[in-house]
Amino acid sequence: MHNILIEEMIGKDEPANTLKDQDPKNPQDFFNQTVEQIEQLYQAGLVHGDLSAFNILNNEEKPVLIDFSQSTLTTTPNCKDLLRRDIENVCKYFKKHGVNNDPQEVYDKIMVDSLNHQKEREVKRKMEDTKEQVKEKMKDAEQK
Numbered sequence: 001m002h003n004i005l006i007e008e009m010i011g012k013d014e015p016a017n018t019l020k021d022q023d024p025k026n027p028q029d030f031f032n033q034t035v036e037q038i039e040q041l042y043q044a045g046l047v048h049g050d051l052s053a054f055n056i057l058n059n060e061e062k063p064v065l066i067d068f069s070q071s072t073l074t075t076t077p078n079c080k081d082l083l084r085r086d087i088e089n090v091c092k093y094f095k096k097h098g099v100n101n102d103p104q105e106v107y108d109k110i111m112v113d114s115l116n117h118q119k120e121r122e123v124k125r126k127m128e129d130t131k132e133q134v135k136e137k138m139k140d141a142e143q144k
Contacts, residue, residue, distance in 0.1 A: 010066070016059035019093065024058055027097040034063045034090055038083075039110045043117050046071050047079045051086035053093045083107065 010016045024030035034056060041048060048055075049070035057064040072079050084107055091103045 010057050010059050010064050012060075016057040016064065018054055019056040019058050019063070020053035022058040023097060024061055026061070027094055027099050030058070030061065030063060031090070031094040031099045031101065034065075034094075035087075035106055035110070037063060037065055038086060038090070039113055041065070042074060042083065042110055043114050045074050047074060047076075047083045048086050049082040052089045056090075083110070 016022075038048070038051070046068075048065060048068060049072050050067065051065065055065065055067040057066055070082075072082060076082075084103070087106050087110075088103045091101045091106060094101060
């Protein structure tokens, strides 16, 4: 078995409301946190694919993304179209709540940050590989 589904209630005493049913007290902060989660998801290799106020929970003024049935890998050919749609849906909702945003700027920021994140991981991996090579050479030199 390669897949597993885990469910739990989000909320303390009562289930957290969806964003469509409970507007955030600080829309700008909630928007920023939501975009950060979209970016983290993208950097982990996934795009939600159907993100809207219906599947973002407002859990004590923190966003929780739910309903990943439409999610797709970032290697899927249409993943960037789905990412754009997710961003546009989120931006549209928050614009109604006074948050000035430009979906293209949000998309561009996620792409740039993701590229930088990927480059950082590659540099760290190369540094680890180099460390291992140096250790092996030192070990070989000690044995001679």
